[in-house]
Amino acid sequence: MTDREVGIDALSVYIPHFYLDLKDMAQANGVDPDKYYVGLGGKHMAILPPDEDPVTMAAEAAKALVESWNIDKKSIGMVIVGTESSVDGAKPIASFVHGLLGLPTECRVFDAQHACYGATAGLTMALNWCATRDKKALIIATDVARYDVRSAGEPTQGAGAVAMVISSNPSLLKIRQDIDAAYSNHVFDFFRPLYRSTAVVDGKFSLECYLTALECTYERFKKQTGLNLSDLDFLLFHVPFPKMAYKAFARLYEIESKERSLPPLSDIFEDMTGCALWANREVGNIYSGSLYLALAGLLETPNINPATKKVGMFSYGSGCCAEFLLGEFKGDQTRWKGKTGLIGHLSKRVKISYEEYIKIREAYEGKIPLNTLSLGNGSYYKYCGIIEHKRIYDNSSSDAPPMST
Numbered sequence: 001m002t003d004r005e006v007g008i009d010a011l012s013v014y015i016p017h018f019y020l021d022l023k024d025m026a027q028a029n030g031v032d033p034d035k036y037y038v039g040l041g042g043k044h045m046a047i048l049p050p051d052e053d054p055v056t057m058a059a060e061a062a063k064a065l066v067e068s069w070n071i072d073k074k075s076i077g078m079v080i081v082g083t084e085s086s087v088d089g090a091k092p093i094a095s096f097v098h099g100l101l102g103l104p105t106e107c108r109v110f111d112a113q114h115a116c117y118g119a120t121a122g123l124t125m126a127l128n129w130c131a132t133r134d135k136k137a138l139i140i141a142t143d144v145a146r147y148d149v150r151s152a153g154e155p156t157q158g159a160g161a162v163a164m165v166i167s168s169n170p171s172l173l174k175i176r177q178d179i180d181a182a183y184s185n186h187v188f189d190f191f192r193p194l195y196r197s198t199a200v201v202d203g204k205f206s207l208e209c210y211l212t213a214l215e216c217t218y219e220r221f222k223k224q225t226g227l228n229l230s231d232l233d234f235l236l237f238h239v240p241f242p243k244m245a246y247k248a249f250a251r252l253y254e255i256e257s258k259e260r261s262l263p264p265l266s267d268i269f270e271d272m273t274g275c276a277l278w279a280n281r282e283v284g285n286i287y288s289g290s291l292y293l294a295l296a297g298l299l300e301t302p303n304i305n306p307a308t309k310k311v312g313m314f315s316y317g318s319g320c321c322a323e324f325l326l327g328e329f330k331g332d333q334t335r336w337k338g339k340t341g342l343i344g345h346l347s348k349r350v351k352i353s354y355e356e357y358i359k360i361r362e363a364y365e366g367k368i369p370l371n372t373l374s375l376g377n378g379s380y381y382k383y384c385g386i387i388e389h390k391r392i393y394d395n396s397s398s399d400a401p402p403m404s405t
């Protein structure tokens, strides 16, 4: 470890072009819409069309990042993709992205997998790596959350990617390297056997596992830093559904209020966590990227400039592995307003019906041909199908070979 500051230098979000209103899903499932809107705290859910996949989403986020913030591609010496939505048993998504972006050959390129913790695993490795060199690391979280139709998890689906540049002297968020507040436990709360496209989940148990991991990492964080909830300005969580962030915050509030007097729960929650959750409410769970989507939400929230403020960040991946990170925002952060990609993608989205959502699912699973769907979502990269066992991608849809799912 060195005394160099390391952390997030830039960030960019990609959200698919289509969304479903949870009210329409509630109606189809015969459920009161308030169960999804209020009980889970969601509103809309990003839907990935079948000519996009975790590779194209990762490449879109990374391309926007490199172009918007003038990142010199030659400065990137490591690409790590955090994902639980692999497209190949051997070749990592990072390798496809490295090729699609034309990154230098002098580069380490691999995926990091542990459910929703994957991107954080990549991030912490990149922080150590950047502490001793002037190169930058590209960390991308990309995932599609899929549960069975009409299952309890279905209203918590989503899709999206968040790309981040990690470097020394970061201009966005300095992350403390001397804290090791991690936790792991071998549990079957949520998993996806290789023969399934949807997750198997023990919903109520997964909530318990998440909260136990939170308590353990928070205790370790407190012991190592001497800091507690009152010393933080913001507290961001992994957000499988927005109400989970409330449950998590309430758990820490309960612990802390035994030791010190705190403002009312609803006020302090809104100021520290709730203010950032609007993005997660629009997109749904994007697994490895959900925590970083909340970070983008915070940066894009009107009237909030988190400059020089402290943020706690709780990352949780089922299975399970968790970590509590501490960040400190650098100088003026108003430059992020309208620049993370979040507002741009959300403002151009198209609402689809429940029936179209079901068709898209069927096309993705190869049950119906693609040409029964009208696509044309304006994304730069397209997934074109598999030819001679190789996944083919293109950046000009007119020349793309025909899709064969």
Ligand code: HMG
Binding pocket: 032, 034, 035, 038, 039, 040, 084, 114, 115, 116, 117, 152, 153, 154, 156, 189, 190, 201, 202, 203, 204, 206, 207, 210, 238, 239, 240, 241, 244, 285, 287, 288, 316, 317, 318
């Ligand atoms: P459920 O069966 O819908 O649960 O499953 P419920 O019946 O308890 O209802 C949920 C809430 O809605 C309750 O509120 C109800 O009271 C309320 P709560 O008591 O929790 O505060 N409710 C209503 N509110 C208003 N109006 C109404 C109404 N009706 C009911 N009419 C569950 C919920 C989260 C279990 C399910 O969605 C699920 O299985 N989700 C997937 C698993 C998950 O997200 N787990 C979270 C922790 S694990 C994690 O975060 C990792 C993960 O991201 C994966 C990874 O790491 O890769 C998932």
